[in-house]
Amino acid sequence: MQREIQIYNTLSRTKERFEPLNPPFVGLYVCGPTVYGDAHLGHARPAITFDLVFRYLSHLGYKVRYVRNITDVGHLENDADEGEDKIARKARLEQLEPMEVVQYFTDRYHLNMAQLNVKSPSIEPRASGHIIEQIEMVREILKAGMGYEVNGSVYFDVEAYNRGHRYGKLSGRVLDDLLANTRALEGQDEKRNPFDFALWKKAQPEHIMRWPSPWSEGFPGWHLECSAMSNRYLGDLFDIHGGGMDLLFPHHEAEIAQSCTVHGKDPVKYWMHNNMITIEGQKMGKSLGNFITLNEFFNGAHVRLEKAFSPMTIRFFILQAHYRSTLDFSNEALMAAEKGLERLMAGRKVLEQLKPGSESTFDVAGLQAKCYAAMDDDFNSPIAIAHLFDAVRIINSIKDGKGSLTATDLHGLREWVESFVVDILGLKEEVGGSESSLMSDVVGLLIRLRAEAKARKDFQTADEIRDELGKVGIVLKDTRDGVEWQISGKDI
């Protein structure tokens, strides 16, 4: 916890030294998914990015309260049926109660996150469970003169707010520019200005998700839930707020305006934004229809996929790029990640078996220090991974007898590699499990048969055993120390 961490703060557009408000406690809020469809690769990015932040800060000894919401109050579609939101629409199409849709996709989201080895947040609040808090905020905003009611709906008065604050400070926007450039959309005649946003919307007759309020039967504006829930669980001012770059404006800008109005101060010290995942250079997104769901990656059932990719491959692929860079999807890139991950995990296993030597021919401590330094520098996982690959090379060299480590260094190396691979990067073995001992016995038998064949120079049989095993995904390797085997396919 004595380390100096640098975090890139969107608010200042620079890296800043991380100083928690109340060490050792850290408050972390991240915008979660709207549960009206299966999570796609884009959803995996913030989940894994902030899982890494959560894990690293925890590893260093911080007591992190990580809040990631579930948006289960659908916001309005901009074009489709007036007064209908995404969740309600899905519910109508499938003849379900909206909360059935929410439950179904929430469960599937949780399953995907578990597959990706993303830790559960400390608190996972739902927007629908915090309607009272949101109504209370609307009341406060009206009282402060920053909102106005029209026909049962309440809007935030951006112009009024901007007189005492700077609306646009996070996204770098200037209100006059917004005024000149915002497109005029249909059905927004209730607003005084096009950039005003809804705090409370009166429900149309056909709108099934609705709650009573002082203004109308309706539902809260989308931006309000994060303000209400982050405040409830993390207070008026907390350390880190995360989310995708596409939420920067207007969502996070609106959050600041709402919280500032009600609590009199900026709600967040460090704003972190992960970049987008692209496909052929274009953002992967629902509205563009070019997304691939996580389930499709895991089973290979999508025309753009040449094969299935395991959850750990996806996780590793994302961690191999810095979170503030765009990351371009391609089969080739995924396959490279798969092979790289295999190499890293294999190295970790070899490490378990290494024997200490009388002297150290590698600088383990130095490498470890560089690895930590990489993470301290705005969570630079790709650099940390590069150093881990250096460690893998050292490990394999020692196994080949081309160097050695003292017992102390070997112990240090094991501790470091385990912490990084397992605790911080959150990578885990994907094969094996309960059948593994049975599998060992069977493969062991075949290995013995093959050894006998080789002993009588029957290489045809020996090769046949190895090739046939290879076909079902079991790879045999004749090493100096005997035969090793592993399951190569991730498609099983």
Place this chain on the structure above:
RNA sequence: GGUCUCGUGGCCGAGUGGCUAGGCAGCGGUCUGCAAAACCGCGUACAGCGGUUCGAAUCCGCUCGAGACCUCCA
């Protein structure tokens, strides 16, 4: 149109004034009955043009190209 970001070797992807990124693929070698794995070695990459500098992929300007946000979006 406004605001902003990016353009790195066959692919992905770090870095950022002088010092090896890394992974995958490829080539050569060691080892091996063969193969695989592993290890060793190899590629004179920083969109283009100009400028600043002793020195730039890294700073500045221009040009070209790509993308994000401005509307729901991770």
